[in-house]
Amino acid sequence: MKLVQPSCALKAKGSQSLFSCLTPEQLEKVQLHTCHFFKKGQPIFQEESVPTGVFCISEGLVKVTKLGSNGKEQILRIAKPGDFVGYKSLIKGGRYRASAIAIEDSSICLIPKAIFMELLHENVAFYQQIVHLLCEVIDNAESKLTDIAYKPVRGRIAEALLLLDKAFEDKEQITLTREDLAGLVGTVKETAIRIISEFKHEKLIEINKRSIKIINPDGLVKISHLYD
Known part of the structure; x- marks a missing residue:
């Protein structure tokens, strides 16, 4: 410091x-x-x-x-x-x-x-x-608790990526570790890695080493709204 x-x-x-x-x-x-x-x-x-x-x-x-x-x-x-x-x-x-x-x-x-x-x-x-x-x-904490209780992990990760995209708005890519992404949505690192790989295969995101770039935000929005 x-x-x-x-x-x-x-x-x-x-x-x-x-x-x-x-x-x-x-x-x-x-x-x-x-x-x-x-x-x-x-x-x-x-x-x-x-x-x-x-x-x-x-x-x-x-x-x-x-x-x-x-x-x-x-x-x-x-x-x-x-x-x-x-x-x-x-x-x-x-x-x-x-x-x-x-x-x-x-x-x-x-x-x-x-x-x-x-x-x-x-x-x-x-x-x-x-x-x-x-x-x-x-309000945000209550929404997060509701999501963890009822929203599938895919939906939580999709929502987290959209929120992170806003946080990283001055950059083209999201540079958050898989451990941090898992900790943000309340899951384990292995599950976060698997779902990120699925999103890449579905052409929702691109992965460059440790960075993630959203290429289909509308697709992530749809997934983030699913509760079953």
Whole structure:
């Protein structure tokens, strides 16, 4: 991890709307954040560690993970530029309930705990936006639980590829390991590899070494909507 220029939190796509309600004085405080460069595979924070602030993704992608009782990693979500991670544990108090790990080289800004909590208490509009963000996270988690319970693995992987395609929108290909893809949809690596191979045979995707390129998004959409 190394320091980078402290200007990216406000430039990160999607983050501007969260800060748009701040006063000039509050915005000046946010601009005092520190930014760090994380290499692929490097943790931003780890489960059970003490929160130090809120992290804003400026460049790159981050997986938010949790270890299951079987010791396997479950990916809760993929955070892209403009997204925030670490705020739920900060608001609730206590230690992190999950880990955040860079899945590609990433530039990430840290807004210190004191500044973030001050904004929550002093700015009602900012507080409401954070509540809205938390509600979205809950909605997405409930949808994921429903999919895991009722949607076949083929449908879950098709949906995951479509979501990842949006996350990797600045690139032509998805570069996620098969282990991470399996962890994202709640299956084992062998099943993920088999279904990816099927999608390639069905000409839904192209595979170039570790990268995946979607060539038939409509076909994946149809598969992602199947529940039987």
